[in-house]
Amino acid sequence: MLHITKEFHFSASHRLEHLPSDHQCARLHGHNYIIELKLSAAPDQLTEPGFVRDYGDLADFKKWLDHTLDHRHLNDIIEDRNPSAENMAMWIYDQWTERYPELSAVRVSETDKTWAEYRP
Numbered sequence: 001m002l003h004i005t006k007e008f009h010f011s012a013s014h015r016l017e018h019l020p021s022d023h024q025c026a027r028l029h030g031h032n033y034i035i036e037l038k039l040s041a042a043p044d045q046l047t048e049p050g051f052v053r054d055y056g057d058l059a060d061f062k063k064w065l066d067h068t069l070d071h072r073h074l075n076d077i078i079e080d081r082n083p084s085a086e087n088m089a090m091w092i093y094d095q096w097t098e099r100y101p102e103l104s105a106v107r108v109s110e111t112d113k114t115w116a117e118y119r120p
């Protein structure tokens, strides 16, 4: 298998529910998020130029990210689940798997030390 990844950045606020009230993440705070999309294909499925998919095709995702999540309060956008990094990774995967059938994983970083990954 061949795998490609591209990373995207946005900033947003959130507040995590179901945590003890003294947990720091129960309070309103923000992150400079990094999202990584991973796309995969078998060698015989590469496009003629030898791509899993042209990185440039992911411009749609960047536009959506800027419009939907950048400088927003995530609790207002992702209404059906707590906006943890894990839930964000699953939510983004579900929104984009139809548009990019080669999508194999979504990774979400909230801080420079943490990553959550969804790989169905």
Ligand SMILES: Nc1nc2c(c(=O)[nH]1)N=C([C@H](O)[C@H](O)COP(=O)(O)OP(=O)(O)OP(=O)(O)O)CN2
Pocket: 016, 025, 083, 084, 085, 086, 110, 111, 113, 114, 116
């Ligand atoms: N498994 C998860 N744990 C935590 C999540 C999450 O989404 N999934 N989210 C948070 C907070 O929103 C935030 O990311 C804080 O993370 P944390 O690493 O605990 O915070 P710090 O940067 O302050 O950690 P230091 O160890 O002090 O650098 C919390 N947990």
Ligand SMILES: [Zn+2]
Pocket: 014, 025, 029, 030, 031, 110
């Ligand atoms: Zn947080």
